[in-house]
Amino acid sequence: MQRLFLFLFTFSGFLSIAQPPPDHQWIEIIVTPNHADWTYKIGEDADFQVTVLKSNVPLPNVTIHYVLGEEQMKPEVEQDVFLENGSILIKGGSMEKPGFKRCQVSVELNGKTYSAWATAGFEPEKIEPTVKLPFDFQTFWSNAVKENRELPMDTRMILLPERCTEKVNVYEVSLQNWKKGARLYGILSLPKKAGKYPAVLKVPGAGIRPYYGDVQFAEDGIISFEIGIHGISVTMPQKNYDDLLAGWNNHYWEDGIHDKDEYFYKRVYLGCIKANDFLSSLPQWDGKNLGVMGSSQGGALSLVTAGIDARVTAVAPVHPAMCDMTGYLEGRAGGWPHYLKDQTKWEWGSHKQIVETISYYDALNFARSIQAPVWFSFGYNDNVVPPTSIFAAYNVIKSKKEKFLALESAHWVYPEQQKAQRDWMTKMLKKKNPSE
Known part of the structure; x- marks a missing residue:
C-alpha cells in the first residue's frame, strides 16, 4: 500500500506539471x-x-x-x-x-x-477614414430607433439565486427587440441596497456564449447589464452555443450583408439602444451616468451605442472591430470582418451593395457623432483588428479622448488593460460632473 501510495502521489505530481505556462x-x-x-x-x-x-x-x-x-x-x-x-x-x-x-x-x-x-x-x-458617410445616415438610424421603440419592451426578469451575493441581485433579463416576438437577453447585476446608482452596459465580442454578468461592478455601486446579441437565452450550457456556432450561425456577420435593412447587425445595434432604454427605466438608475464598454466586436458596439445614444456619458472600447471596413478599397487594411479583403469571393454586382451596407454600419461613422469622453486600448500587433482601422476611428472623435496602448498585444488583452478600462469607467461613472 505504501508503494502504491508513493506511485500515485508521484504520478499525480507529473500530471500537475506536465504542461508549461x-x-x-x-x-x-x-x-x-x-x-x-x-x-x-x-x-x-x-x-x-x-x-x-x-x-x-x-x-x-x-x-x-x-x-x-x-x-x-x-x-x-x-x-x-x-x-x-x-x-x-x-x-x-x-x-x-x-x-x-x-x-x-x-x-x-x-x-x-x-x-x-x-x-x-x-x-x-494622421490616418484618415476611407469609409463614406451616407447623406441619410442620421435619418436612417433615427427612424430605425424610433420604430423599434414603438415595439413594447415587454421586460421579463428571472432572479438567479445561485449568482446573487449579500449585496447584489442577479437576473436574466429579456426584452422585446427588432420585431414582435424577438428577444434580447442579458444578465443584470443590481445592488440590493436602496439608492440611486450609475449604470454600465457591457457589450459582447464576436461569437456565441453564455454570460454571467458583472457582479463586481454592482458590488462597487454600479448597475451592470451584460447582453448577448443573438436573441437566445444567455444561461444555457456552453455546448448549446457551440452547436449553434457550428451550425446555422457560424458566419452570422455576413447574414444580410447585401441589404442595409436586412443586415444582421441592424437588430444588434437596435438591441444596444433597447438595453439602454431598459437601464434608464430602472428606478435605481441615477438618471445621468451611463457607460458602455466592450472588446473587439464589443468595442465596435461601444462606439455605435455612444454614437446613436446621447444618454451615454462614458465609452471604453478595447481593440474595436468594424472600423473603416472599406480600407481595402484604398489599398490599406480594413477592419474586421474584412469583407472586402478578398473581393473575388462575392458574386458579380454584389460589391456595390456590400459597400453601401457597411457604410451604414461602420463603427467609425458612429464615432463621428460621439459626445461623451472615450477611452481606447489596443496594440500595434493586432492581426485581427488592424491598428490602421482603429486609428481611423480614434482620429475622427471630437470629444475628449485618450488611449492606453499595449504595443505588443495582438488580438488579446493584458490584465493591466482590463484593470485600466474598469478603473477609468468607474471613475467616469462616479464623477459628480460627467463632463469633466
Whole structure:
C-alpha cells in the first residue's frame, strides 16, 4: 500500500506539471523595433532586431523566414535568412503615408513552427477614414430607433439565486427587440441596497456564449447589464452555443450583408439602444451616468451605442472591430470582418451593395457623432483588428479622448488593460460632473 501510495502521489505530481505556462514556448522569437514607442515619422526608417532564443540564449545556426510589408497587404519582402549567431537586424524601410508596417518572423524546428512579429506605426494619428458617410445616415438610424421603440419592451426578469451575493441581485433579463416576438437577453447585476446608482452596459465580442454578468461592478455601486446579441437565452450550457456556432450561425456577420435593412447587425445595434432604454427605466438608475464598454466586436458596439445614444456619458472600447471596413478599397487594411479583403469571393454586382451596407454600419461613422469622453486600448500587433482601422476611428472623435496602448498585444488583452478600462469607467461613472 505504501508503494502504491508513493506511485500515485508521484504520478499525480507529473500530471500537475506536465504542461508549461501558456505564454512560454520551447523556442522564443523576439522582434524589436528600433524605436521604443514603435512609432515613426513618415520618411523615417524602421528597423527590426530579430533574436531567436532557446533556454533564454541566442540559438545559433538557425534559419528564419520573414515577411515584411504593410499590415494585411501583399508582402514587400519575403525570404529565408540563415542566422549564424541567432540574431539579425532587418531593414524595414519607411512609408510614404500614415499607416503600419509589420515584420513577421517564423522558425521551423523539429516539425513545429514558432512565430512572432512587431509592427511599426508611421504617424498613425494622421490616418484618415476611407469609409463614406451616407447623406441619410442620421435619418436612417433615427427612424430605425424610433420604430423599434414603438415595439413594447415587454421586460421579463428571472432572479438567479445561485449568482446573487449579500449585496447584489442577479437576473436574466429579456426584452422585446427588432420585431414582435424577438428577444434580447442579458444578465443584470443590481445592488440590493436602496439608492440611486450609475449604470454600465457591457457589450459582447464576436461569437456565441453564455454570460454571467458583472457582479463586481454592482458590488462597487454600479448597475451592470451584460447582453448577448443573438436573441437566445444567455444561461444555457456552453455546448448549446457551440452547436449553434457550428451550425446555422457560424458566419452570422455576413447574414444580410447585401441589404442595409436586412443586415444582421441592424437588430444588434437596435438591441444596444433597447438595453439602454431598459437601464434608464430602472428606478435605481441615477438618471445621468451611463457607460458602455466592450472588446473587439464589443468595442465596435461601444462606439455605435455612444454614437446613436446621447444618454451615454462614458465609452471604453478595447481593440474595436468594424472600423473603416472599406480600407481595402484604398489599398490599406480594413477592419474586421474584412469583407472586402478578398473581393473575388462575392458574386458579380454584389460589391456595390456590400459597400453601401457597411457604410451604414461602420463603427467609425458612429464615432463621428460621439459626445461623451472615450477611452481606447489596443496594440500595434493586432492581426485581427488592424491598428490602421482603429486609428481611423480614434482620429475622427471630437470629444475628449485618450488611449492606453499595449504595443505588443495582438488580438488579446493584458490584465493591466482590463484593470485600466474598469478603473477609468468607474471613475467616469462616479464623477459628480460627467463632463469633466
